[in-house]
Amino acid sequence: MKIVSGLVGLLLGALLGVGTALAAAGMVGQGISLGGKVDAGGWHSDWTIGSASANPWTRARIARHGLLALNKDEAVYFTKAVDDAGDRLTQSCTYKVSGGAMPAQWWSITLYNASSYLPDNSDNALSFDLTDAAGAGDTGAWSFTVSPEEAQGGWVSSNNAGNFDLTLRLYKPDADLLADPEATLAPPSIEKLSCGEVT
């Protein structure tokens, strides 16, 4: 009877161990972030991404959702999946994303679906970056629209994205950002403009 009790406990524990490990790594869902977290106005990052000091939960989650990510001296990655009101970003709504100068040599904002892939569309409007901001005339005050249908000015397509997130990449980040990200990064705003039926 003792052996049966032990085996049942071992089996149940092992099953829970597999499930929680897969969930923490984001093999199911988005994964769980533990330790090293940075939150700059709702844009989340983790300074241990890509480094040997990452804990096993972070390493597994990044392997699943950000494989081949660079360490923080080369690039940092911020992600946000909700708008300024805290509502989930979804292709059925139109958003205005705006911001100012970024503390890095070069930056980009890219849209990814819930599976961490570029959305399956052929709109050729997958990201907005420093080059686009310079082309629009002001790298210190820029904005673009996120919507499933083409918009005037800067546009990132959410066509076929479902629920999505935006990833802000900052390449060659300034030392001030690495030292005090919350105080240094002026977080881009994500304003919901309207919502409607997806056609």
Added chain:
Amino acid sequence: MRLPVIGITAFIIGFVAVHFLVLNALPGRIMSTARERIGGQVPLHTWQMSDRITPQTQTIVRPSPDLAYAICVIDLSTGPVEISVPTWPEYGSLSVFDANTDNVYAGSLDARLPDASGARRILVAMEGQDTYTSDITEIVTVDSPEALALIRRLAPSQGLYDAAAALVPASTCGPV
């Protein structure tokens, strides 16, 4: 020992052991799959330019459509590997990832930097391997033979992507 205590103890042992076993195995497994997916058609120690990133060409999670990527699949089981990559007039980097997905090295390819030369040269080796036969002084050490080297070059237009692709023949990645 009473039955509930035995069951709970076994449950905790099973949970902790399997949780960390799976968690620690996942990055290596994912990296191995990525190596097969990326390098499936590519021989070892050869720079391979990725297609320009689109939803239809993406092979790994969260690729940047603004960058031109080139990758070299490395096997250090027979000795160190030398890498030489030309610099780039915009943002660019050369990085190395170990089998556990850690970014063990990242160096700039930006030709505008004061200390930039015409190319970045590194030697990738495992601990204990002979690195003295190479004249390269920048040495990257990894724990296991499997590794990946990756070039990123800022190339948001087709013209810049083509210019980045034209540099691949001048890039090397091979045994010493």
